[in-house]
Amino acid sequence: MSTEVPRRVLFVCHANIVRSAAAELLSKARNDLSGEWSFESAGVQALVGHHVDTDMAAALAAYGIDASAKPGARQLSGQMIESADLILTFERWHRKWVIQQDPSAARRTLTIRRAERLLAGRPRRVEVLSLFANDDAAYTSADDFADPVGMGRAAAADAAAEIARLLNGILPAIGATR
Numbered sequence: 001m002s003t004e005v006p007r008r009v010l011f012v013c014h015a016n017i018v019r020s021a022a023a024e025l026l027s028k029a030r031n032d033l034s035g036e037w038s039f040e041s042a043g044v045q046a047l048v049g050h051h052v053d054t055d056m057a058a059a060l061a062a063y064g065i066d067a068s069a070k071p072g073a074r075q076l077s078g079q080m081i082e083s084a085d086l087i088l089t090f091e092r093w094h095r096k097w098v099i100q101q102d103p104s105a106a107r108r109t110l111t112i113r114r115a116e117r118l119l120a121g122r123p124r125r126v127e128v129l130s131l132f133a134n135d136d137a138a139y140t141s142a143d144d145f146a147d148p149v150g151m152g153r154a155a156a157a158d159a160a161a162e163i164a165r166l167l168n169g170i171l172p173a174i175g176a177t178r
Helices: 019-030 054-061 078-083 092-101 103-108 112-119 128-133 153-174
Strands: 007-013 037-043 086-089 109-111
Touching (some): 007 019, 019 037, 054 153, 086 092, 086 103, 086 112, 092 103, 103 109, 109 112
Parallel strands (some): 007 037, 007 086, 086 109
């Protein structure tokens, strides 16, 4: 195991009980380079202390993930933003919120869909911050990932599958999986 401080990925959504929580748990389950990367999640308007939504918990169980192991939802803080090497949000407004809190985070904060598109087909362990820093294209609705909260188990399962697909394009490229 590396003695260096792990690089940190922070997933951000609205309440931190569905999308960002799922991304954190799916990433931790896939991270076979223990010690090189850490994964956290938070919400811009978190339901602090609430556990993962029951529909998403059921969807994650299909991946062998026990969502009850995740501590309750956390409110995004300036310290979290400052300490993250990469911040992946689920909607444009989450990205905007992060940047309003800490303008220096702009070049390391992307929507998860945008990050996956930029990394598609890239070699493993690409230097993501350099790649992302050169991305000046405008964000559009195609960069947003809709919130499935309250839409039932099928919607949660679809969201979990889409998050897993996006992570399949991101995690190897940043060197978080072999």
